[in-house]
Amino acid sequence: MKNSKLSLWRIHYGWVVVAGAFLATAVSGGLFYSFGVFFQPLQEEFGWTRATTASINTVWLISFAVSGYFMGWLTDVRGPRFAMLLGAVLTGAGLFLTSRAVSVGHFYLTYVLTGIGTAATWSPPLTVVQRWFERKRGLTLGIVASGVGAGTMVLSPLLSWFITSYGWREAYIGLGVLCLVAMTLAALVLIQSPLEKGMLPYGAAPQRMTAAIHNSENQQGDAPAEKEHWRIGAAVRTKAFYYIWGIYVLSLVPPYVLSAHIVRFATDTGVTALAAASALGAFGIGGTIARVGGGALSDVLGWTKGIAIFSFLTAVPVFVLVLIGTPGVAVIFVTMLALGVFSGARVPLIPGLLGYYFGTDYLARLIAITHGFAVIFASGSPALAGFIFDRTGSYAIPFYLAGFCAVGAGILALLTHPPGDRSYS
Numbered sequence: 426m427k428n429s430k431l432s433l434w435r436i437h438y439g440w441v442v443v444a445g446a447f448l449a450t451a452v453s454g455g456l457f458y459s460f461g462v463f464f465q466p467l468q469e470e471f472g473w474t475r476a477t478t479a480s481i482n483t484v485w486l487i488s489f490a491v492s493g494y495f496m497g498w499l500t501d502v503r504g505p506r507f508a509m510l511l512g513a514v515l516t517g518a519g520l521f522l523t524s525r526a527v528s529v530g531h532f533y534l535t536y537v538l539t540g541i542g543t544a545a546t547w548s549p550p551l552t553v554v555q556r557w558f559e560r561k562r563g564l565t566l567g568i569v570a571s572g573v574g575a576g577t578m579v580l581s582p583l584l585s586w587f588i589t590s591y592g593w594r595e596a597y598i599g600l601g602v603l604c605l606v607a608m609t610l611a612a613l614v615l616i617q618s619p620l621e622k623g624m625l626p627y628g629a630a631p632q633r634m635t636a637a638i639h640n641s642e643n644q645q646g647d648a649p650a651e652k653e654h655w656r657i658g659a660a661v662r663t664k665a666f667y668y669i670w671g672i673y674v675l676s677l678v679p680p681y682v683l684s685a686h687i688v689r690f691a692t693d694t695g696v697t698a699l700a701a702a703s704a705l706g707a708f709g710i711g712g713t714i715a716r717v718g719g720g721a722l723s724d725v726l727g728w729t730k731g732i733a734i735f736s737f738l739t740a741v742p743v744f745v746l747v748l749i750g751t752p753g754v755a756v757i758f759v760t761m762l763a764l765g766v767f768s769g770a771r772v773p774l775i776p777g778l779l780g781y782y783f784g785t786d787y788l789a790r791l792i793a794i795t796h797g798f799a800v801i802f803a804s805g806s807p808a809l810a811g812f813i814f815d816r817t818g819s820y821a822i823p824f825y826l827a828g829f830c831a832v833g834a835g836i837l838a839l840l841t842h843p844p845g846d847r848s849y850s
Contacts, residue, residue, distance in 0.1 A: 439557035446550030454573030475811035486804035488540025497793030512545025513608035520601030560628025567720015574712025585702035673799035711765025719770025736835030
């Protein structure tokens with residue numbers, strides 16, 4: 426591992442890792458937020474209530490969350506490539522089997538399989554990228570997280586067109602093939618750490634190479650020698666961890682609720698299904714741009730201030746959507762674009778805050794635990810929103826609750842301090 430070897434890379438390989446990780450999170454976003462496109466076709470074919478239809482998405486979210494720790498552990502132990510390839514096979518198989526489903530029970534089973542597979546598209550790429558960068562970490566996390574918005578932006582209108590032209594079953598088959606190919610391509614370029622290529626993390630001091638080689642316990646070369654790396658058991662017992670987890674739960678509710686119900690909400694007001702899906706695509710567009718910007722701004726604002734600002738702003742379009750009463754397609758499009766911008770800008774900041782507070786030696790599992798439990802607690806929000814609508818005939822209450830959750834996330838972010846900070850006591 427010599428400097429001459431490092432000089433062979435005109436473009437630091439970390440940027441290739443960023444590209445692969447971006448592709449993986451695009452799959453995650455496409456699946457996370459495209460269920461709303463399938464919502465009406467499934468409800469019309471099977472005659473389910475909105476609560477029952479939304480519960481399918483809840484099952485997927487829970488299986489995704491529960492499997493996150495396993496995929497994080499697999500990434501730390503076997504590497505991101507193995508985890509991603511396994512996820513690709515399971516995701517492709519799950520979506521293909523969904524195309525053959527004939528009952529809500531079948532959907533639950535196939536979405537569990539899909540959730541297990543897609544768990545490889547979140548904590549593994551976000552962790553590996555942080556090991557490859559010391560400088561510009563916020564920017565790179567933003568780029569990777571923007572894949573979520575890109576996946577939503579591309580897949581939502583594409584799937585809507587596919588469903589209209591060929592049917593929802595064929596759309597699930599096409600989605601399965603696309604996810605299988607994208608995740609396989611991502612797996613080919615994801616490498617656990619710079620040391621495996623005889624390289625330094627981007628922006629690391631040259632002496633880091635010697636220190637990393639002689640440190641037999643640090644196989645990732647992911648942080649300065651003086652940086653403290655928390656073990657899982659110690660990290661999850663800190664107040665900082667629980668504050669971050671609380672932020673995660675509250676901040677997930679607005680995008681979960683609106684992405685699952687916005688198409689149905691829009692069509693109830695007379696907007697066409699394709700135009701409504703375009704509004705969901707606008708949510709993806711806003712998120713794609715904002716994730717990069719939010720990550721870059723975190724290098725200036727700091728992690729917690731950035732989370733607070735973007736959480737407060739997330740509440741604004743949600744409240745506007747309710748207060749207008751019967752918005753037209755233009756208003757729905759703009760509010761979903763704004764929601765994508767503000768909620769999307771927050772996305773890379775929470776994994777970055779975890780890495781900043783606790784180090785990166787065990788970060789894949791730590792992100793998986795935080796994200797997983799947050800998803801479990803927030804995953805019921807789309808079904809709850811559907812239940813409230815079935816009882817009241819209106820989305821006002823669930824949308825207001827989603828907005829207040831965003832406000833709560835912002836307040837909690839302002840109260841968050843590093844582990845061991847005396848200001849907690």
